[in-house]
Amino acid sequence: MNLQIYLLLAVTLAAGLCLNVVKNVFCKKYQRSISDTYMYSVVNGIFAVLTVALISGGKISVSSATLFYAVIYGLNWVLLAVVNNLALKTGPLSYTSVIISLSLVIPTFSGWLFWNEKINALQLIGIIFMIMCFVLSNEKSGDDKKAKKIWYVYVVIAFVSNGFCGIIQKLHQSSSGAEETTGFVFTALLISVVISTPLMLFFKGKERKNCPSESSESLKTDSKTKYIVLLLLLTAGVCSGLVNQINLYLVGIMDSAVFFPVVNGGNLILTMLLSVTAFKEKPTSKQWLGLAMGMTAVIMLCL
Secondary structure, rough: OHHHHHHHHHHHHHHHHHHHHHHHHHHHHHHOOOHHHHHHHHHHHHHHHHHHHHHOOOOOOOOOHHHHHHHHHHHHHHHHHHHHHHHHHHHHHHHHHHHHHHHHHHHHHHHHHHHHOOOOOHHHHHHHHHHHHHHEEEEEEOOOOOOHHHHHHHHHHHHHHHHHHHHHHHHHOOOOOOOOOOHHHHHHHHHHHHHHHHHHHHHHHHHHOOOOOHHHHHOOOOOHHHHHHHHHHHHHHHHHHHHHHHHHHHHHHOHHHHHHHHHHHHHHHHHHHHHHOOOOOOOOOOHHHHHHHHHHHHHHHHH
16 A cells, blocks of 8 residues: 555544544533434534535536435435434443444455455455454443443444445445545535434424423533534534545545455544543453454554
């Protein structure tokens, strides 16, 4: 891999880590109802669209092929954003990130099955190490809070949805609109905003009608909290725009067996390290072993 690819991988990993942190803080401290979940999707999407527009300098082209895949991606992106937030709301950051990251197996092996991408021995060992990293990292320790039963439903849906994102990206990069990366990302994110807005308004109205107390407990209305939430959503939007734009480009020039394990695994490793240092989660010895195997896997996949 050349220097440009390494730099782009570094940027997308940093943006992905920042996005995970922002989502976790928002879900744990500020999300009070389902309408807040859609509000996050709407405002995050708006800032992401603006970020992509600024990156492109306003030069956006969208063919019929790009529009087709962007619509599917936008629908799936809304689903992923909602269930991801709900999973973070009802379960721990580390385990949620681990299971969702494991969805890399879906697009990784699809490249081998459907796009005739070759997986060499070193890459295969790296993928196996990464899967073992996910499995070992998912062991619960006595200090962890029990996840609610509904968390398992949310995290499974997020797992499938996140894997499907990679499939759609790969399909677009194999289509006639492959060069329209900015048009794809811009359109998909715009569609997610268009879909999320009426859903946010619907649930907000339903909460006010059926449970006034819950509606009043939605996002706190003091000025300080408003500014904090706005800053969180602005940060999330910029990171979302960068991640989507860079990842779509990298999907088109890197083999699935390298790109998805490195990006998903890298996000997992960074998130786990941050969970230990910032969120005071305590990994077990097996989780530390899994972390070490994950780091080894990333190195093997990048060689």
